[in-house]
Amino acid sequence: DAGITQSPRHKVTETGTPVTLRCHQTENHRYMYWYRQDPGHGLRLIHYSYGVKDTDKGEVSDGYSVSRSKTEDFLLTLESATSSQTSVYFCAAWGVTGFFYGYTFGSGTRLTVV
């Protein structure tokens, strides 16, 4: 969606390696979120941020850390990837994007841990 860019779009990594996913927004949104989506679970909140250097855990935060050193970037790190972290990861932000006021989602990152 306009204003939120996730990178990479796809990644295959080996068990035990660190992985960092990036979410970049151009709308100066205060709130940003990382979700993972697995079949039968909808989107589950991993971590969220309510400002630069202000972050908090969601319902499935174990094995993940985040950082937000600038308003526009919210990074999700898997310290030591495991196969259970194979998933599709979505970043979201809350605020005004163009003519839309609400939550805007990135296009997702498909991560495979082998």
Added chain:
Amino acid sequence: EDKVVQSPLSLVVHEGDTVTLNCSYEVTNFRSLLWYKQEKKAPTFLFMLTSSGIEKKSGRLSSILDKKELSSILNITATQTGDSAIYLCAVIVIQGAQKLVFGQGTRLTINP
């Protein structure tokens, strides 16, 4: 723990049928309920409901919130194959900061 539950989890109907998807929630500090449609990529916004009893409509889709019953329904009339998707319900919760909590989703399949 904040919880959002959708039913059914999966639904298969014929083109032209009317469907009703359900969402119930049990959260602290409810602000609003949102419905999304998800095809092969990111969820796309359908409705935001904040007030009880006020129906929101967009074409063949409509939704209403019942804050007394802590629930919402999404109706789709005269379904088309293009309505096949996962429909997600989510609730905005305010606990200091603002969070969006999702249900499991309903996978809707429309057969021609």
